[in-house]
Amino acid sequence: MDHHTRSKISIMIFTLPAILLFSVFIIYPLLPTLFYSFFDYNGSIAKGFVGIENYLETLQDPVFWNSLSNVWRLMLAQYFLGGPLALLLALILSYNSSKLNMAFKTIAFLPSILSVTVICLLWSMIYRADQGLLDRLLMLVGKEDWIKTWLVDLSTVNWSIAAVIIWQYIGFNLILFYAGIKSIPHTFYEAAKVEGASFLQVSTKITIPLIQEIIRFVLILITAGTMGTFAHIQVLTNGGPGDVSRSVVFHLYFKAFQLFDFGGANSITVIFAIQGFIIFALISRFIARERIEYT
Amino acid sequence: MIWIVLTSFKNASEVYSSPFGLPQQWSFSNYIDSVKILGLTRYIINSFTYTVGTVILSIGTGSLFAYAAARMNWKRGTWGIQFFQTGLVIPVYTIIISLYILLRDSGLKNTFPGLIFVYSASALPITIMIFYGFFRSLPFELEESAFIDGANIFQAFLRIILPVSIPAIITTSIVVFMNYSWNEFPIAFITIDDQYMRSLPIAMTYFTTLRGTEWGLLGATMVISSLPPIILYLFASEKIENALTTASVLK
Numbered sequence: 078m079d080h081h082t083r084s085k086i087s088i089m090i091f092t093l094p095a096i097l098l099f100s101v102f103i104i105y106p107l108l109p110t111l112f113y114s115f116f117d118y119n120g121s122i123a124k125g126f127v128g129i130e131n132y133l134e135t136l137q138d139p140v141f142w143n144s145l146s147n148v149w150r151l152m153l154a155q156y157f158l159g160g161p162l163a164l165l166l167a168l169i170l171s172y173n174s175s176k177l178n179m180a181f182k183t184i185a186f187l188p189s190i191l192s193v194t195v196i197c198l199l200w201s202m203i204y205r206a207d208q209g210l211l212d213r214l215l216m217l218v219g220k221e222d223w224i225k226t227w228l229v230d231l232s233t234v235n236w237s238i239a240a241v242i243i244w245q246y247i248g249f250n251l252i253l254f255y256a257g258i259k260s261i262p263h264t265f266y267e268a269a270k271v272e273g274a275s276f277l278q279v280s281t282k283i284t285i286p287l288i289q290e291i292i293r294f295v296l297i298l299i300t301a302g303t304m305g306t307f308a309h310i311q312v313l314t315n316g317g318p319g320d321v322s323r324s325v326v327f328h329l330y331f332k333a334f335q336l337f338d339f340g341g342a343n344s345i346t347v348i349f350a351i352q353g354f355i356i357f358a359l360i361s362r363f364i365a366r367e368r369i370e371y372t
Numbered sequence: 373m374i375w376i377v378l379t380s381f382k383n384a385s386e387v388y389s390s391p392f393g394l395p396q397q398w399s400f401s402n403y404i405d406s407v408k409i410l411g412l413t414r415y416i417i418n419s420f421t422y423t424v425g426t427v428i429l430s431i432g433t434g435s436l437f438a439y440a441a442a443r444m445n446w447k448r449g450t451w452g453i454q455f456f457q458t459g460l461v462i463p464v465y466t467i468i469i470s471l472y473i474l475l476r477d478s479g480l481k482n483t484f485p486g487l488i489f490v491y492s493a494s495a496l497p498i499t500i501m502i503f504y505g506f507f508r509s510l511p512f513e514l515e516e517s518a519f520i521d522g523a524n525i526f527q528a529f530l531r532i533i534l535p536v537s538i539p540a541i542i543t544t545s546i547v548v549f550m551n552y553s554w555n556e557f558p559i560a561f562i563t564i565d566d567q568y569m570r571s572l573p574i575a576m577t578y579f580t581t582l583r584g585t586e587w588g589l590l591g592a593t594m595v596i597s598s599l600p601p602i603i604l605y606l607f608a609s610e611k612i613e614n615a616l617t618t619a620s621v622l623k
Contacts, residue, residue: 087525091444
């Protein structure tokens with residue numbers, strides 16, 4: 078049988094389509110991104126080599142820094158709010174797996190399988206200034222003075238966006254945590270049960286220490302996800318009011334396709350990718366020290 | 373969510389007068405209007421084509437590659453797997469601008485094959501990881517008996533391996549459908565600039581500006597675009613949860 082699985086020609090026929098497809102549409106595009114970041118480039122013709130001028134311009138651009146701080150704010154909101162909340166819900170659900178709780182788990186997962194557009198249109202109905210659902214609820218409970226133009230008001234717009242993103246992915250993170258908790262062998266809990274340990278004790282002493290890997294893993298997932306934030310911004314606020322709610326990816330999209338500064342946009346990409354690389358290096362240095370092995 | 377479904381059955385004035393109540397008359401006019409006025413059929417067909425094309429192409433090329441790496445005496449098999457593993461960490465935003473230029477210059481912009489190629493390429497790493505793991509778990513006797521019967525490797529792959537790979541095919545289809553095609557936003561938004569070629573999620577973002585605030589109408593399009601994933605989820609919630617979390621763990 079060896080001649081079947083050793084034949085160079087059949088190996089080529091099996092592997093080439095995938096390698097070609099991937100090289101052309103994923104690997105190759107990395108090169109022009111780097112290359113044109115050193116050029117004055119409007120997307121059609123490169124008007125000349127400008128060295129690191131694009132980079133200097135980006136680093137002095139207040140809108141770039143604002144969009145970067147928006148991404149970081151989103152990340153922190155996910156780290157300290159979205160992630161912990163998903164973990165807490167997973168702990169509660171696995172502590173008491175009643176039918177009702179399982180139904181909740183199923184429903185909480187639903188938003189993560191819907192398109193960002195649907196989620197964001199739904200939330201723009203909720204946030205809508207004129208007769209939006211949120212404002213109407215506030216009116217019902219008599220908190221009229223809390224009413225705001227949620228997606229326009231400078232003090233609320235970025236948090237309103239963060240709330241949507243946290244809400245959409247909380248069920249997904251919950252399922253990941255839940256699966257991790259369920260994979261802990263029962264023997265760990267038997268002694269605790271005999272001694273009548275409380276939910277809090279079981280969670281902090283047994284469960285959380287045993288799902289370290291999942292926690293690290295969700296952290297990495299959240300980080301990668303927030304860095305790519307684009308669609309939520311596009312649908313909810315279009316980066317506005319003005320440019321205050323832009324994410325970095327939205328900013329580089331705007332720079333390339335609205336201002337036709339493709340060189341500048343590419344320099345943003347490179348700087349942002351380096352920033353992402355540093356964050357992941359920090360996470361794996363200080364938090365995710367052990368390699369995650371799932372087989 | 374329920375509120376959206378209710379809204380989609382209400383007429384324009386009722387959306388304002390009783391936003392929380394049940395519709396007085398369950399009317400399908402929003403659904404009919406959304407298809408007629410917004411030209412929804414076109415976008416449903418577009419999204420459907422992109423999705424089916426991507427599922428077929430990524431599974432077709434990905435399973436072949438994974439098979440060679442897992443079960444053929446390919447010296448650089450591990451190298452090949454590592455090549456695609458690194459692909460998992462390339463974020464979309466690093467290539468999106470260059471992709472636009474590549475598609476434009478190659479004449480593939482605003483075409484079905486163009487977006488299907490890009491989607492399939494981006495779905496390839498996860499497809500290959502799933503199939504690679506699956507193929508390695510199969511016993512080698514499977515093909516051996518086929519070879520003894522005189523089959524060549526292509527026949528063995530098509531007739532013996534693929535039929536037993538249904539679980540891997542289903543998992544991958546779910547992941548590709550949910551994460552890489554039907555719901556995909558940034559690539560479609562940036563690389564498609566012909567309004568007739570837009571996918572459903574992209575077309576919907578323009579409906580708000582196009583038609584002001586006809587929330588009933590918009591609710592109907594939101595329901596239509598969410599139906600395929602929701603129906604799938606109702607039938608196989610466990611399977612979908614497993615598929616999507618496995619995929620993210622592989623990342």
